Structures are given as structure tokens and as C-alpha cells.
């Protein structure tokens with residue numbers, strides 16, 4: 540019989556109704572021992588998938604100081620996922636992105652410090668912070684964000700480092716690669732977007748020749764990585780990815796195979812978009828050796844699980 544995990548953490552998950560948050564909260568519930576509260580303004584996420592697993596759910600904005608103070612009062616741990624998460628939206632409206640991702644994170648750190656939070660996990664990003672660089676991307680590389688989203692995440696990481704240095708908060712910033720998986724109906728990221736288009740019988744648009752590479756990490760592996768980071772005392776920055784490059788053409792070929800002949804997959808090519816990176820994938824050795832992170836789910840297996848979820852839950856996004 541598998542050994543039961545023992546933890547008694549009281550965790551606040553900001554943005555817990557989103558894609559990563561919903562999968563993380565389900566993982567924590569399966570493991571047991573985590574008492575979870577959530578704050579989410581539902582600008583993108585929905586609490587449907589997490590209601591049975593949370594003790595307290597607050598629909599609200601992370602920039603609401605009074606609400607933050609209240610929800611933090613009985614917590615010892617914060618997982619900060621709430622953010623303006625879309626790169627293209629950040630290019631269209633960098634001011635809003637700054638307000639939510641930089642001012643919002645700073646305000647949360649201030650309140651976390653006052654509430655004596657003993658562990659803080661900050662959701663960050665790899666490719667969008669490093670910009671165009673020779674992969675694999677790793678934690679020691681100089682940062683050169685190409686879009687306001689990456690800049691906001693870099694600034695948030697800076698404040699996390701400062702709050703650790705100046706006030707002794709125990710903080711890890713996890714730089715996620717491209718996450719895909721179930722419960723991503725509202726996401727505009729490539730796997731979710733393409734599966735939604737395939738289900739609607741619409742063609743897929745590839746910007747450029749499709750040779751651009753990304754690091755696709757299955758959300759179940761990511762959730763387990765975040766859980767391990769919660770229970771570790773590791774501070775600083777960690778890349779969480781699959782550690783493998785996959786081109787867009789390879790991804791589409793695999794998707795075509797998985798959805799089968801009942802769902803035709805047509806591809807249209809358009810010009811490469813400004814702000815988009817050509818190649819990025821990451822080195823996960825630091826997260827592996829320090830927090831025990833691993834990515835055992837193959838892309839094929841993860842895509843099958845994701846496709847099955849999209850097919851079975853069409854009602855969520857039609």
C-alpha cells in the first residue's frame with residue numbers, strides 16, 4: 540500500500556480557480572493534509588472544479604488589501620498564481636498587466652509579511668523572462684523579456700528575492716514552461732487553443748513555418764512539482780518544464796494522430812508574430828536535484844488525457 544503523505548499546511552492559493560490552480564488544488568486534495576483557501580476574481584477562471592476541495596473561496600481581487608488581510612489571517616503558506624497571464628494582452632495593455640502582476644504581487648508580499656507567512660511560492664515563467672537565447676534556458680541566464688508579461692514576472696521575481704533578503708520570507712519562484720492539460724478550457728495557449736479549434740472543425744493557424752520549439756509540461760507533473768516546492772524550504776528561482784523541445788509541426792502531427800480521422804486537422808500558415816520567441820525549452824536539473832521535481836508524463840500520454848478531457852467537456856467552452 541502507498542504511504543500516505545502527511546502535511547498540515549494552511550495554504551492560500553491566489554488565482555486558484557484558474558487552470559494551474561484547479562489542477563494543483565485537486566492534487567493537494569488527493570495527497571491530503573492541505574487546508575486550502577482561494578482568492579480569485581474569476582476574470583478568467585471558474586471555481587467549478589475546485590469547490591469540493593477548498594475550505595474557503597473568496598471571489599475577489601488580489602489588489603484588495605482588506606480582503607487579503609482577512610484571508611491570510613489563518614494561513615501559513617501562499618501559492619501565488621493570480622496574474623494577467625496572456626502575453627498578447629500584455630502587449631495590447633501593458634498598464635493593466637503591470638497593475639495586476641507587479642503591483643498585485645508587491646501588495647501580496649507586503650500582506651504575507653505582516654501575516655507571518657512561512658512559505659511563499661511565486662508563479663513565474665521561463666521563456667517569457669529570458670527572451671530569445673540559446674536553449675536550454677536555465678536559472679543563471681541573463682533576463683531579457685520581449686513583452687510586458689515577461690517584464691512583469693521578472694519584476695515580481697525581483698520583489699520575491701528582496702522580501703527573502705530583507706525580511707527573511709521563505710520564497711521560491713517557479714518558472715513554468717508551456718503547461719497543458721485538463722481544465723484549460725479558457726486558455727489561449729497552443730494545446731488548448733488547437734484542441735478547441737479541432738472540436739469546432741476549424742483550421743489551425745501556425746505563425747511562421749512551424750519549426751519554432753517549446754517545452755510542453757503536463758499539468759499533473761507541474762502540480763506535483765508545486766506541491767513538492769510547498770513542502771521544501773528551497774528559495775530562489777527554479778525552472779519547471781519537461782526538459783524537451785518540441786516543434787509546433789511535431790505537436791500538430793501528434794495531435795492529428797491522437798484525435799483520429801473523425802476530426803480533420805487543417806493548417807493555415809501566417810506571418811511570424813512580433814514578441815514571439817523562436818526557440819525555447821528548459822534545463823530542469825536544478826528543480827530536480829533541489830525540490831525533487833520530475834516530468835514523467837510523455838507528451839503523447841499528456842495529450843491523450845487532455846484531448847479526452849476537451850472532448851468530454853465540450854459544454855464548458857461552446
Ligand SMILES: NC(=O)c1ccc[n+]([C@@H]2O[C@H](COP(=O)([O-])OP(=O)(O)OC[C@H]3O[C@@H](n4cnc5c(N)ncnc54)[C@H](O)[C@@H]3O)[C@@H](O)[C@H]2O)c1
Nearest residue numbers: 554557558559579580581582583584600601621622715718
Ligand atoms: N499556464 C502556463 O502555461 C503558464 C506558463 C508560465 C507561467 N504561468 C503562470 O502560472 C500562473 C497560473 O497560470 P494559469 O495558466 O493557471 O492562468 P489562468 O489565467 O488560468 O489563472 C489565473 C487566475 O488568476 C485569476 N486572476 C487574474 N487576475 C486576478 C486578480 N487581479 N485578482 C484575483 N484573481 C485574478 C484569474 O481569474 C484566473 O483564474 C500565472 O501566474 C501564470 O502567469 C502559467
